[in-house]
Amino acid sequence: MRVGSMVDQNSWENAVLRKLELPNGVIASNRIMRAATWMGQSEEDGLVGNTIIDTYSKIKAGIVVTGFQYVMHEGQSVRRMVSNSRPSDIEGLKQLTKSIHSSGALAAAQLVHCGGVSLPKYSGDDVFGPSEREFPDPNGETVRVKAMTVDHVDRVTQAYADASKRAAEAGFDLIEIHGAHNYGLWQFFDPTFNKRPENDTFTGTTIEGRSKAMVDAVRAVKSAVDIPVQVKVDSSSKNVRPEEVGELTKKLADAGAYCVIVSGPNPTQSPKVSGEGYFLNDAMVIRSIARDSGLLFGLVGGIRSPETVVKLLTGDGDSAAAFDVIQLSRPFISEPALLDRWTEEAKTGKQEPARCISCNRCFVAGLKGGVRCLQFEGV
Numbered sequence: 001m002r003v004g005s006m007v008d009q010n011s012w013e014n015a016v017l018r019k020l021e022l023p024n025g026v027i028a029s030n031r032i033m034r035a036a037t038w039m040g041q042s043e044e045d046g047l048v049g050n051t052i053i054d055t056y057s058k059i060k061a062g063i064v065v066t067g068f069q070y071v072m073h074e075g076q077s078v079r080r081m082v083s084n085s086r087p088s089d090i091e092g093l094k095q096l097t098k099s100i101h102s103s104g105a106l107a108a109a110q111l112v113h114c115g116g117v118s119l120p121k122y123s124g125d126d127v128f129g130p131s132e133r134e135f136p137d138p139n140g141e142t143v144r145v146k147a148m149t150v151d152h153v154d155r156v157t158q159a160y161a162d163a164s165k166r167a168a169e170a171g172f173d174l175i176e177i178h179g180a181h182n183y184g185l186w187q188f189f190d191p192t193f194n195k196r197p198e199n200d201t202f203t204g205t206t207i208e209g210r211s212k213a214m215v216d217a218v219r220a221v222k223s224a225v226d227i228p229v230q231v232k233v234d235s236s237s238k239n240v241r242p243e244e245v246g247e248l249t250k251k252l253a254d255a256g257a258y259c260v261i262v263s264g265p266n267p268t269q270s271p272k273v274s275g276e277g278y279f280l281n282d283a284m285v286i287r288s289i290a291r292d293s294g295l296l297f298g299l300v301g302g303i304r305s306p307e308t309v310v311k312l313l314t315g316d317g318d319s320a321a322a323f324d325v326i327q328l329s330r331p332f333i334s335e336p337a338l339l340d341r342w343t344e345e346a347k348t349g350k351q352e353p354a355r356c357i358s359c360n361r362c363f364v365a366g367l368k369g370g371v372r373c374l375q376f377e378g379v
Contacts (some may be wrong), residue, residue, distance in 0.1 A: 011314075033108075040371050048093060052096065058103070094170045115185070115188075157217055174228040177221065190234075191210070231257050231259075233263070242282040245262075259298060260290075262299050264279040269302060277299060305351075306345075355376060356375075
C-alpha cells in the first residue's frame with residue numbers, strides 16, 4: 001500500500017471530526033456518513049435479522065444510512081431488501097437502530113419506492129412507474145410497467161409518510177429519501193421515464209410537474225415526523241442537466257429538507273478511471289443555483305483518500321465551495337472502521353487511502369448471501 005496523502009491532525013480534526021448539528025439539535029460526531037448501500041442481508045421477507053444487525057454494528061461514522069427500505073411491497077427491486085412497509089417490520093428496525101447507535105453513530109433510514117424498476121420476481125405484484133414502458137429484467141425477460149394514476153402516486157406518497165413514522169418509532173434519528181439512481185422519485189423527475197402529458201399534475205413537460213412527486217414525499221414525511229429529512233438526488237442524467245437539479249433542490253428546501261446528497265448515474269464507477277469525487281463538477285453547478293436555499297450539501301462517489309475528504313469539506317481554501325458532509329459506501333464495505341484508522345493515522349501525518357479498489361465484487365457477493373469485501377476477505 002502506498003504512503004497516503006499528508007493531512008495534519010489539526011486539519012483532520014477541524015474538517016472531518018467537526019460536529020454536525022441537525023435542525024432538531026441532535027449532534028453527529030463528525031462529517032462522514034456511511035452511504036446507503038443494499039447489503040442483501042435481510043431475511044427473504046424483508047425483516048431485519050441477526051446478519052444485517054451484526055454488519056451495521058461494526059460501521060464507524062457520524063451518521064450511518066441504511067440500505068434502502070421499501071415503503072410498499074410493490075416497490076421492491078432486489079431480493080433481501082429491507083422492508084419498512086408494515087407494522088411487523090418495526091421490531092427488527094428497532095434492533096437495527098440499536099446496532100448503529102452502539103458504535104456511536106446516528107442512524108438514518110433511507111426510504112424508497114423503486115417504481116418502474118421494481119421486479120415482480122421479488123415484489124410479486126404488477127410494476128408501476130410514471131409512464132408505461134418496457135424493460136428487460138436481469139434474466140432477459142420483458143417487464144411491462146404500468147403508468148400510475150394520480151391516486152396511486154398519492155398512495156405512494158402516503159406510504160413514505162407511514163414508513164417514516166415506523167422509522168421514528170424504531171429510533172432512527174433522520175430520514176433519507178431516495179430520489180436518485182433511476183428509482184421511483186427520480187423517474188418522475190427524469191423525462192426519460194416521465195412521459196405524462198401537460199394536463200397531468202405530475203407532467204414530465206415542466207420542472208414543477210417533474211419535481212412534484214419528490215417534493216410531495218418530502219412534505220409528507222415532514223408532516224408525519226419531527227426528525228430531519230435529507231434527499232439523495234442524481235447530479236444529472238442523459239436527459240437531465242445539473243441546472244435542472246439545482247432548481248429541484250430549491251424546491252426540496254422549500255418542502256422542508258435540510259440536506260441534499262448529490263450522487264449520480266452509474267454510482268459504482270472506478271475512481272481510478274473517473275477520478276475521485278466523480279460527480280463533483282455537476283454538484284458544484286447544483287450548489288451554485290441553490291446557494292441561498294439554506295440547504296446543507298453532501299457528496300458521494302469515488303472518494304477514497306483522506307486528502308480528498310478534507311479538500312471537499314473545506315473547499316480547499318474556498319469556504320463557499322465546501323461541502324457539509326461526505327458519504328462513503330464501498331470503502332466502508334471493505335473497512336467498516338475506516339474512519340477510526342484515518343483518525344489514528346492523522347496523528348502521524350501519514351494517512352493511507354481506503355484499501356477499496358472499486359472492483360465491485362462486493363455487490364456480486366450480495367447476490368450470493370450478502371454484500372462483503374471479497375478482495376480482502378479474511379485479511
